[in-house]
Amino acid sequence: MSKNEISDSQLVTLYRNGDEEAFSTLLNRHKNRVYTTIYLIVKDRYVAEDLLQDSFIKAVKTIKSGRYNEEGKFLPWMLRIAHNLAIDYFRKEKRYPVVVMEDGSKVFNTLEFAEDPIENKQIKMETHQMLRQLIQELPEAQKEVLIMRHYMQMSFQDIADSTGVSINTALGRMRYALINLRKRMQQTSIAYDKNIYRK
Amino acid sequence: MTKTFTENDLIRYVYGETSEIENNEIESALLCDSEVQEQFAQLIEITQQLSCVDYFPSENSVKNILDKAKELNLQSIAK
Numbered sequence: 001m002s003k004n005e006i007s008d009s010q011l012v013t014l015y016r017n018g019d020e021e022a023f024s025t026l027l028n029r030h031k032n033r034v035y036t037t038i039y040l041i042v043k044d045r046y047v048a049e050d051l052l053q054d055s056f057i058k059a060v061k062t063i064k065s066g067r068y069n070e071e072g073k074f075l076p077w078m079l080r081i082a083h084n085l086a087i088d089y090f091r092k093e094k095r096y097p098v099v100v101m102e103d104g105s106k107v108f109n110t111l112e113f114a115e116d117p118i119e120n121k122q123i124k125m126e127t128h129q130m131l132r133q134l135i136q137e138l139p140e141a142q143k144e145v146l147i148m149r150h151y152m153q154m155s156f157q158d159i160a161d162s163t164g165v166s167i168n169t170a171l172g173r174m175r176y177a178l179i180n181l182r183k184r185m186q187q188t189s190i191a192y193d194k195n196i197y198r199k
Numbered sequence: 200m201t202k203t204f205t206e207n208d209l210i211r212y213v214y215g216e217t218s219e220i221e222n223n224e225i226e227s228a229l230l231c232d233s234e235v236q237e238q239f240a241q242l243i244e245i246t247q248q249l250s251c252v253d254y255f256p257s258e259n260s261v262k263n264i265l266d267k268a269k270e271l272n273l274q275s276i277a278k
Contacts, residue, residue: 015272023268027261035256049260056264060271124251132252150249155216171207178210182245 008074037151041086055082079152142177
């Protein structure tokens with residue numbers, strides 16, 4: 001069986017027993033999701049890179065010390081570590097996120113097909129860039145729920161518990177976040193189309 | 200049929216958090232209620248787009264993590 005077919009839990013056990021390749025598989029499997037979650041919180045590539053390293057190294061130390069709870073799922077656990085470190089970063093720095101240029105960031109498009117015409121790829125890329133920007137512009141409470149539910153895969157009940165609100169409030173914030181994003185996407189697309197066709 | 204679920208329930212459905220009974224009710228509405236169909240289609244569209252937003256860490260960061268994991272692995276073997 002190739003390592004790609006092995007469950008996260010089995011990979012953790014293999015790594016704890018000294019199999020370095022098992023950790024490499026785990027890292028490659030989850031690095032983008034963890035990095036995306038951190039980036040959406042800190043909005044700074046370089047800080048996100050540092051926090052990604054800190055998160056995985058913290059996980060490694062926990063696994064190696066035998067404190068990892070095998071009953072839990074690896075990715076949600078990993079995402080919680082990353083989320084906590086990102087929040088700690090703001091607390092330590094006593095500052096709030098600032099928007100920085102996304103120089104060199106790439107877009108990963110899971111719905112992209114090889115036979116897509118170049119124009120379609122370009123439109124999808126621009127749509128995703130626009131969406132990333134709009135996520136950053138959401139009110140903090142809505143953005144927090146969106147990241148926790150969509151990228152960290154936390155349940156609405158867990159989100160409610162960890163943010164100290166009722167499940168209905170968490171759901172309401174998510175609903176407004178999705179409505180806002182959709183509305184803004186439509187507005188931006190219309191403005192974009194008008195600019196294109198005016199030329 | 201009277202609709203008893205809310206937009207929040209539809210969001211829970213999209214994220215797989217509804218019970219079997221709720222699923223049946225929502226799926227029945229999806230078959231015949233155009234308003235619910237539209238709400239559902241909009242939710243699916245935006246959540247699919249959100250799933251496509253992904254960032255990649257640098258190769259350097261990945262290498263640093265692997266190096267550290269290797270170092271910690273060797274330390275634990277040596278103990």
